[in-house]
Amino acid sequence: MKARYLTKSRFKLALECPTKLFYANKPEYVNQKIEDPFLLALADGGFQVGELAKCYFPGGYEIRTLDYAEALEQTNDLLKKDHVIIYEAAIRFENLFIRADILVKNKYHFELFEVKAKSFDGDSDAAFYNKNGSISSTWKPYLADVAFQKHVIQHAFPGYTVSAHLMMANKNALCPTDGLNQKFKITKDEDGRKKVMVSSKLAAEDLAEKILTKIKVDSCCTFIYTEDFNVGTQPGTFEEYVNFLADHYAKDKKIISQPTVNCGDCEFKATDSELEQDLKSGFHECWKENLGWKDKDFKDSTIFEIWNFRRKERCLHEGKIKITDISRDDINPRADGRQGISASERQWLQVTKAQGKDMSYWIDWENLYQEMRNWVYPLHFIDFETTMVAIPFNKGRYPYEGIAFQFSHHVVHEDGRIEHRGHYLNAVPGVFPNYDFIRRLKKELSEDQGSIFRYAAHENTYLNLIYRQLMQDTNDIPDRESLCGFIRTITHSVESSDDHWEGNRSMIDMCELVKRYYYDPATKGSNSIKQVLPAILNSSQFLQRKYADPIYGADDGIPSMNYKEWQWIKFIDGRVLDPYKLLPNMFQDISEKDFDLLLSDSNELRDGGAALTAYARMQFEEMSEYERSEIQKALLQYCELDTLAMVMIYEGWQDLINQAKG
Numbered sequence: 105m106k107a108r109y110l111t112k113s114r115f116k117l118a119l120e121c122p123t124k125l126f127y128a129n130k131p132e133y134v135n136q137k138i139e140d141p142f143l144l145a146l147a148d149g150g151f152q153v154g155e156l157a158k159c160y161f162p163g164g165y166e167i168r169t170l171d172y173a174e175a176l177e178q179t180n181d182l183l184k185k186d187h188v189i190i191y192e193a194a195i196r197f198e199n200l201f202i203r204a205d206i207l208v209k210n211k212y213h214f215e216l217f218e219v220k221a222k223s224f225d226g227d228s229d230a231a232f233y234n235k236n237g238s239i240s241s242t243w244k245p246y247l248a249d250v251a252f253q254k255h256v257i258q259h260a261f262p263g264y265t266v267s268a269h270l271m272m273a274n275k276n277a278l279c280p281t282d283g284l285n286q287k288f289k290i291t292k293d294e295d296g297r298k299k300v301m302v303s304s305k306l307a308a309e310d311l312a313e314k315i316l317t318k319i320k321v322d323s324c325c326t327f328i329y330t331e332d333f334n335v336g337t338q339p340g341t342f343e344e345y346v347n348f349l350a351d352h353y354a355k356d357k358k359i360i361s362q363p364t365v366n367c368g369d370c371e372f373k374a375t376d377s378e379l380e381q382d383l384k385s386g387f388h389e390c391w392k393e394n395l396g397w398k399d400k401d402f403k404d405s406t407i408f409e410i411w412n413f414r415r416k417e418r419c420l421h422e423g424k425i426k427i428t429d430i431s432r433d434d435i436n437p438r439a440d441g442r443q444g445i446s447a448s449e450r451q452w453l454q455v456t457k458a459q460g461k462d463m464s465y466w467i468d469w470e471n472l473y474q475e476m477r478n479w480v481y482p483l484h485f486i487d488f489e490t491t492m493v494a495i496p497f498n499k500g501r502y503p504y505e506g507i508a509f510q511f512s513h514h515v516v517h518e519d520g521r522i523e524h525r526g527h528y529l530n531a532v533p534g535v536f537p538n539y540d541f542i543r544r545l546k547k548e549l550s551e552d553q554g555s556i557f558r559y560a561a562h563e564n565t566y567l568n569l570i571y572r573q574l575m576q577d578t579n580d581i582p583d584r585e586s587l588c589g590f591i592r593t594i595t596h597s598v599e600s601s602d603d604h605w606e607g608n609r610s611m612i613d614m615c616e617l618v619k620r621y622y623y624d625p626a627t628k629g630s631n632s633i634k635q636v637l638p639a640i641l642n643s644s645q646f647l648q649r650k651y652a653d654p655i656y657g658a659d660d661g662i663p664s665m666n667y668k669e670w671q672w673i674k675f676i677d678g679r680v681l682d683p684y685k686l687l688p689n690m691f692q693d694i695s696e697k698d699f700d701l702l703l704s705d706s707n708e709l710r711d712g713g714a715a716l717t718a719y720a721r722m723q724f725e726e727m728s729e730y731e732r733s734e735i736q737k738a739l740l741q742y743c744e745l746d747t748l749a750m751v752m753i754y755e756g757w758q759d760l761i762n763q764a765k766g
């Protein structure tokens with residue numbers, strides 16, 4: 105039987121909630137997190153950052169085996185040397201076990217480097233502290249992780265000193281050469297396991313300017329060692345806490361935790377259909393054990409569903425968990441003087457509908473109609489796919505700079521005609537796409553003065569970002585001024601901008617319109633387009649009739665660049681199926697479950713997880729031309745559906761308004 109050690113990832117999990125240790129890695133329990141570490145490292149650039157960090161410590165030995173005993177034996181052999189650098193060193197102390205990213209031994213002193221796929225602005229640990237001297241909650245998980253590793257090394261080698269560091273991308277460092285990010289590619293080894301291959305062309309000049317920074321965190325570790333931790337029901341030291349976790353994990357004993365607001369996002373919560381398949385739900389177990397809930401209680405809506413509700417913690421503390429427990433005073437709905445409903449009025453609307461078991465949609469049709477009257481035809485609906493690449497493409501660029509690699513564009517004419525007007529996708533390995541992207545967007549949107557729609561803030565944020573990149577770029581860009589001028593006309597400046605503007609054609613945010621004028625209980629309080637689209641498809645007879653026919657991409661139907669005679673409406677159990685579920689998995693080698701998680705808006709990679717993963721794979725994985733073209737086809741289809749979804753919401757609103765007007 106495999107040893108049950110408390111590893112650094114299990115320690116981090118226990119910091120979120122110690123009960124999770126019991127559910128983790130048990131196939132009978134549902135886990136809604138993407139579990140493939142390579143997939144996650146690919147999307148956030150973790151694999152590149154980790155490998156680049158090793159290049160800054162040349163001459164080290166890598167422990168490759170995943171077997172605990174073998175890894176310990178190989179590490180201990182190497183540690184017989186007075187001076188040695190080890191990557192993925194294995195260290196064990198009693199039931200605690202770590203793999204240190206980089207461990208440097210100099211006689212009786214160890215230096216530990218924990219590499220994080222994260223960007224950092226600063227040169228000391230001061231940024232990790234709040235003004236009151238406590239450690240910032242943003243940095244706490246990373247620092248606690250290093251403190252845990254330092255603790256293990258110190259106890260495994262009591263006669264030695266240890267200093268600990270975090271290593272992260274330096275936000276202000278400029279990449280010294282062109283093409284650096286293409287020198288870290290992913291291949292498969294003989295056993296089919298994925299690994300990172302560093303190009304033989306990596307030269308000294310590539311590493312001359314270090315784009316990763318090392319921050320000494322010994323004082324943060326000391327701070328953490330002196331904090332109080334919950335050891336069961338008692339306060340205890342860091343060491344007592346670690347031993348408590350390790351002991352329970354070794355014996356596979358559940359640590360009972362009181363429900364908190366974090367339970368709402370617990371990854372061990374099974375869906376109804378997973379429960380029907382007899383899969384276990386850690387969430388259900390916790391709540392039955394701690395709150396005495398019965399199966400029927402889980403059918404009721406809870407306060408976790410209330411959109412943007414800031415008083416969750418207080419309500420939970422007062423024992424108000426179901427929406428039926430919530431009173432008007434808990435929400436305190438108040439108008440904010442603007443058209444449509446305020447945030448608190450929307451919350452109260454959600455609560456009253458849930459309390460009254462009223463599943464009908466709500467629309468402020470008069471005010472929405474007023475808004476629509478100001479729109480200028482043809483209407484343009486756009487959506488971007490973006491990512492942040494850890495190691496820059498070109499010399500002079502910063503780590504984790506924003507990359508805009510894809511857009512889709514639908515047009516609705518005044519007479520009701522719809523067309524998929526255009527798309528852009530540039531995933532050519534090693535090519536920085538942003539300027540080409542903005543040139544294409546400008547061309548498509550400059551043919552008329554029609555209103556432009558986005559869904560949420562993302563498109564405005566990225567256009568501001570490209571604006572800054574253009575303004576700061578020292579290369580000769582002949583059309584810089586016209587591109588920047590275009591961006592200013594269709595955006596408003598972001599808060600962090602030195603320069604302030606509001607474009608005369610500034611994009612209209614459909615998500616804001618949803619928040620002010622439309623609510624459907626089927627969305628369970630989420631305003632994500634992935635929830636709003638299926639909801640409106642179920643409410644609008646017009647949409648159901650129109651898209652039940654295969655008119656999309658048909659010769660005499662709606663022109664499409666990526667679909668042929670597509671039928672968007674399919675029913676399952678009397679409800680319209682989510683159109684995203686009609687599209688195929690983008691990747692052959694990723695499970696349906698992981699792909700669904702990549703697509704969902706609650707995954708760790710945020711919305712667009714599938715697209716940015718596809719982009720990263722096309723940049724850094726070896727693949728055949730066939731695989732590449734299949735992924736590109738899928739990316740184009742998904743992005744087209746993103747803008748079609750906006751069009752459908754627009755058409756759905758028109759239908760609901762017409763019904764209201766009679």
Ligand code: SF4
Pocket residue numbers: 121122123124361362363364366367370371372386387388390391
């Ligand atoms: S449901 Fe709550 S208490 Fe149970 S494991 Fe999840 S977060 Fe912890």
